[in-house]
Amino acid sequence: MDATPETSYRLRGETGDWEVVIGLEVHAQVISTAKLFSGASTTFGAAPNSQVSLVDAAMPGMLPVINRACVEQAVRTGLGLRAHINTTSVFARKNYFYADLPQGYQISQYEQPIVGEGSLVLDMPDGASRTVGIERLHLEQDAGKSLHDQHPSRSFIDLNRSGVALMEIVSKPDMRSPEEAGAYLRKLRSILRYLGTCDGNMEEGSMRADVNVSVRKVGEPGLRTRCEVKNVNSVRFVMQAIEVEAMRHIEIWESGAEVEQETRLFDPARGETRSMRSKEEAHDYRYFPDPDLLPLTFDDAFVDRIRATLPELPDDKKARFIADYGLTPYDASVLVVDRKEADFFEAVAKGRDGKAAANWVISTLFGTLNKRGVGIEDSPVSAENLGKLIDLIADDTISGRIAKEVYEIMVETGGAPDAIVEERGLKQVTDTGAIEAAIDQVMAANPDKVEQVKGGKEKLLGWFTGQVMKATQGKANPGMVNELLKKKILG
């Protein structure tokens, strides 16, 4: 494992080059039908305060009861992060007052989380892999939502989210560039989605990141003071926030001042971070074990049962794609990001040339999906048809060029490629006689060019190929055209 990855990312200051040190705390909403400690529903977008149980509203005398499904999801996620699972963990109360925190405390895990150390592999754009350490994963309740913009003098509270289960996934400070932080978030999201433990939708707030940033001189041992940028809600903003926060630190250090440890907020509109609260203003959360809950315990068999249901995860799938389909690491990592896309690719590639399949899926199909703004599940071209199209190229029924045309028709009509080729008469012409006839016509019309080729200007052969293809509406087999042209003109 490579805990301190090599990176070339450097920020240039007046006093030299700086390195940025990044750790991420990701809050991932657990996919479950009910909340962490109550039976209330967790559906997104319901009418305000319509999904609030007596427990969620912290009515007097109400008590939390752990939702087993959420525990399973946390263990599942821990296994997906190759992490140590703690068969005993403890829920603690994090005490602070806020209007959307009904109990006056958040039930979280503090000293004894359900999941301990693990790791996550980053797939970098250059095809390289880097490992980032996972410090811990713990379960906790989400708070409600305060709405300050509904009334000129009042604030409204929506408790639908109050009590919803979150996994807080804490990385080690192992990342050294905004790109790595972005890759970390994308990879984590990919794993969570594979596992079905979090939908990873940052825009709906079901995945949010707190970013810890510090800087140090290149080669400097130890870490300098860090700041925490809270609640950043997109991969792009996380990357931007790191850059501007790191630059802020460098300016402070280089001015001879000291960076103060504090919590900050990122303002994407202004492209800056600003102070939320200083160390002095930091809450004293008065953590203590929640006396309403017994320690959370389960046995190894419980963990093993969950382990047995894990899907093949992105890293394993990527390795298999490279081995079985001969893909490049980069192509494989692109294809495995989304489990449905990976499945689609495999359906296309099975029994065919894997590289060709990968090209079609990545370069052509993903482009179509992007353009249409739809996911793989709404692909206008089925895996079966895309596979057939590749078959038609492989057995010389159509040329690559015609294939693109057929593909466009498939996108428009959803039709099968063989039928389209048949109906529209796009079959490749491999009849030597027909091709020779076309060549003869072109030669007859361009005697001067024929002479030039014969005189040694063989580059012009390409022009002839184009003319012949044009004459056959692209249906002639280009290889045969080339061969016959050479034979006819050069003898």
Next chain:
Amino acid sequence: MTALTDLTIAEARAGLAAGDFTATELTEAHLAAMEARAGLNAYITPTAERALAMAKTSDARIHAGQAGTMEGIPIAMKDLFCTNGVRTTAGSTILGTFVPPYESTVSAKLWDAGAVLLGKANQDEFAMGSSNETSAFGNAVNPWTRAGDPDTTLVPGGSSGGSAAAVAGRIAMAATGTDTGGSIRQPASFCGIVGLKPTYGRCSRWGIVAFASSLDQAGPMARTVTDTAIMMGAMAGHDPQDSTSAPVAVPDFAAAVEQGVKGLKVGIPKEYRPEQGLSPEIDAIWAQGMAMLRDAGAETVDISLPHTKYALPTYYIIAPAEASSNLARYDGVRYGLRVLEEGDSLNDMYCKTRAAGFGAEVKRRILIGTYALSAGYYDAYYLKAQKVRTLIAQDFKAAFDGGVDVILTPTTPSAAFPIGAEIDDPVTMYLNDVFTVPTSLAGLPGLSVPVALTSEGLPQGLQLIGRPFDEETVLRAGRALEKAAGFTAKPRLLEG
């Protein structure tokens, strides 16, 4: 004929079954007594209409042969139990108008068993107090007065003071209490009735306004050990809605009561002795209790519970720490009191609401608890207290492992005191719980049984402590004491 309000639950059940009187008549008699003795201030919210409606239902069930174990028995419900549609204040201004839309598990079980709600009993605010004087609704009054001193009003004890006063004053046949550090046993002792704090986890805490979650336990208060056992049976049981409720079977407590104590080993802890400050008078009553049990065939053995002296300070770290967090929800946002003036910020609202809504003792404990949990002090206070708590529990375990079946101690270091005598001195007030707190910290069952009158003519109880979930042995021993003591004295208030 004995007045209906003087009957025990066991007698009333027999009378109801025989048709000697109806549940409605029984309830009416109690409602009349409640009015006559309103001066006890035992109820914060009487529920006469509901009581009569419930009694009517009980009569129908008795008639149909479907009577539950508490059918038609009129009881007081401590105002810490949330009751659906009935104001539940916890003795506090901050919940002064709070009407829960739900029913606590324990009260629901009692209604299922046929009990009739006479009203919500007075108590110390959020169960924090040993005299009922911290109630925002005025203190309940002990029906007992000192011999020859009828004008000095005495406290009923606390926090379940209203419950104890109601049962002793014959304006409820029994009552629920809750006990965190002695809140059932101490008022039971002060008012000359029986009170049982069951093993932690025996009764569900769901729907009971929380004081200190790791200590709070609901229990019955009644005039006899048998009545206590009957009511205990109706209150106990595992509740999946309370994670700390124990999944253990509920035995037939009432059947255990008459099994005698022959051959039982009764532990007498030396740390509760006069050398440790116990008054000679209470020591003498304790010695009487030992003799009674020996006469009934038990053996008394000296034991040591070496960490006893740390129990009170340990309790006064842990209980306030948990309370400081449990009471954070009373913030004026969703229910209960809200004090908010034009232009106030959220923090203003918190401060004003909690300043106006909580009384002095509650504020004191929130401050103590907040301090004990704060960064830099947590290890020295809360964590240390938890370790000592474990040692205290181990003391008891060692005694029981050593062959002791039950432990006998005084319930309180003194009998009831006058209203106002201790309220300005919290430490003296806290000392009321010195004998009950160790049991609470260890989570063990503790029963207070009245055994004698002091020289001042006030009732004094002795406490029996048992193994976890062995309320049966505790009740058996309690019944032996009760029989031997023949405690029949009544509050002078009732002698007219």
